[in-house]
Amino acid sequence: MTSMVAYIGVSLVLFTLGAIGVCIRRNAIVVFMCIEMMLNAVNLAFVAFSKLQGNLDGQVAVFFVMVIAAAESAVGLAIIISVFRSIVSVETTDAAQLKW
Amino acid sequence: MNALASFTPILAVSVGSLLYLVTGRALERRHRAASVAALLIAAAMVLLCRIPDSIGESEYGFVVNDFSRLFAMMACLGALLSVVSTAGAAEREGIGTINEYYFLLLTSLAGAMVMVFATDYLSLFIGVEVASLALYCLCGSRVSQRSGSEASMKYFLLGCFSSAFLLLGIAFWYGATGSLSMVVQDEVPYNTMVFLSFLMVLVGMAFKLGLAPFHLWVPDVYQGAPTSVTTFMSCIVKVAAFGALLKVLVLGYVYPQAWSMSSLWLLAALAMTVGNLAALQQRSVKRMLAYSSVAQAGYILVGTVATAYGADGIVASLYYLMSYCCMTIGAFAVLSAVGPDADDIAGLRGLAKRSPFLAGCMTLFFLGLAGLPPGLAGLMGKVLIFSEALSYHLYGLAILGVLNSALACAYYFRVPVAMYFQPGSSDEGRIPVTIAAVLAIGACALAVVLFGIFPEPLLAIAGKAAGTLVGR
Structure with a gap:
């Protein structure tokens, strides 16, 4: 049980770090990496809970999340490239044509 | 076989959307692409009326009943109206790739239908992602336009960020109840984990619905996306996210x-x-x-x-x-x-x-x-x-x-x-x-x-x- 707390703790720390990264970093690719870290933190939590609950549902969920993360990166990197083509930068602060 | 029946409306739209990828330029002439999309959506609506209600809890994480049927119907009707009203607008707006445009549009509709049918958090999450990933691309479908790709990047980054919160909420729910299903047999214990799970899922859903203070993407995306895409998403996203939110609230967090x-x-x-x-x-x-x-x-x-x-x-x-x-x-x-x-x-x-x-x-x-x-x-x-x-x-x-x-x-x-x-x-x-x-x-x-x-x-x-x- 104590080891379980450790797993969940690590997962939450990773998730929080990712969330902070999304909020403070300005480079779109770094922001995207932070989001991937959050997803993987959740994966860790799923696996730990799966062990705790004694069924495999959580581990199956991890596979689905991994596939979706892959799809997200395919789409996301394409979008970031298309932004780079038009403004020659991937800083989110430079993408400021649309505001208020 | 009966289990497959409840998937037919979604299959009609999602398998039908593959037509656009295999037919090449044949569909691009004279509103043909829009007519095919309208036909596919109409077929899905007919199937929606004909599929029988699921009996009890479906083990496939899919439940067809009056509630999910009504929401799926609304999503289909909204999509049909927007496809018909903007037929030809995509060309006028300078979206070069008409086939991909309709492919993504139908995929997104299929994702929205998965969202409203799902009674399982994993199916719900997949539905959310299928619908959103297609929409991210649609927003940036005017490749030459700066505002379009900018809107699509903001939508994408914020959308994935909120999906991570939704997913963490699902993980907590799983940790608390031991099941990924929204409907739990025994009483849900009210503890910190369920509370955190509720908050996280709510944040994820509020983002998709565009509720303040999670609305920052809404104006940029509505403005930056081509108007035909905005027509489509203004209805679909609201319907699907609201259906999912209601289900989560009433079935899950009683x-x-x-x-x-x-x-x-x-x-x-x-x-x-x-x-x-x-x-x-x-x-x-x-x-x-x-x-x-x-x-x-x-x-x-x-x-x-x-x-x-x-x-x-x-x-x-x-x-x-x-x-x-x-x-x-x-x-x-x-x-x-x-x-x-x-x-x-x-x-x-x-x-x-x-x-x-x-x-x-x-x-x-x-x-x-x-x-x-x-x-x-x-x-x-x-x-x-x-x-x-x-x-x-x-x-x-x-x-x-x-x-x-x-x-x-x-x-x-x-x-x-x-x-x-x-x-x-x-x-x-x-x-x-x-x-x-x-x-x-x-x-x-x-x-x-x-x-x-x-x-x-x-x-x-x-x-x-x-x-x-x-x-x-």
Whole structure:
């Protein structure tokens, strides 16, 4: 049980770090990496809970999340490239044509 | 075999969308692509009517009942109206890849249907992602336009960020109950884990619905995306996310708990106020409608807060959602018909002379959004929502809602005034409108008026759907 707390703790720390990264970093690719870290933190939590609950549902969920993360990166990197083509930068602060 | 039957509407749309990828340029000529999309969606609607209700809990994480069928129907109808009304608009707006455009549009509809059928958090999450990933691409489908790719990047980053929160909420739910299903057999223990799970799922869903303070993507995406895409997403996203939210609240986190009530209360109040205040300052019509959609999502949520006490709140929310979809699709379809770049309010000046039909319909939609006659559906929806709130002693929300509706008139009137009373530049001739667009916009306008005069059939349908959801 104590080891379980450790797993969940690590997962939450990773998730929080990712969330902070999304909020403070300005480079779109770094922001995207932070989001991937959050997803993987959740994966860790799923696996730990799966062990705790004694069924495999959580581990199956991890596979689905991994596939979706892959799809997200395919789409996301394409979008970031298309932004780079038009403004020659991937800083989110430079993408400021649309505001208020 | 019977299990597969419930998937047929989704299969019709998703497998049908592959047509666009294999046929090459054959579909690109003369509205053929739009007609095929409309046919596929119509097929899905027919299948939706024909599939039998699932008996008990389906082990596939999919449940067909009156509730999910109504939401899927609304999503399909919205998609059909937007596809018909914007047929040919994609070419005009400079979206070079028509096949991919319709492929993504149908994929996104399939994802939305998965969202409303799912009773399993994993299916729900996959539905959310399928619908959103396709929409991220659609927003940036004008590759040459800077604003489009910018909107699509913001939507993508914020969307994935919120999905991570949704997923963490699902993980906590799994940790607390040991199952990924929304429906749990034994009593849900109310502990910190369930509370955190509720908050995280709510954040994820509030983002998809565009509720303040998670609405930051809404104006940028609505404005930056091509108008035909905005027409589509303004309805689909709201319907699917709202269906999913209701299911999660009622089936999963069995209402009412003091903390779940107060968080929803806060979200509704913030969304109404922030949306309306921000919309007051907009010069761009698309941006104004985007902020107005934030506020309208707040009104819809007021009905959901009242849901804590019974099915009547859901009925009011559902009615409002249906009438809102007609109005928002209509308004964006008119913008799309006026021209690819009709965005600034100055561009609509003198529209009454250039196209009386478009101007008349647009006025009707804006009056409906403001909740004034003859846009009676909007008025009826507001009356229903606020009377529900009052009857359950949610006085604060009701007063805030009525004040907000009055405030909103200030900006809703600006567009009709520009169309009728301000002269446009004289060199612009009449606007050619396709028959398909006339049909779709006319249908929306008719619905806005008729839903208000004869609300009983709609209320009966909504009542049946709400009954199935709550009765389980």
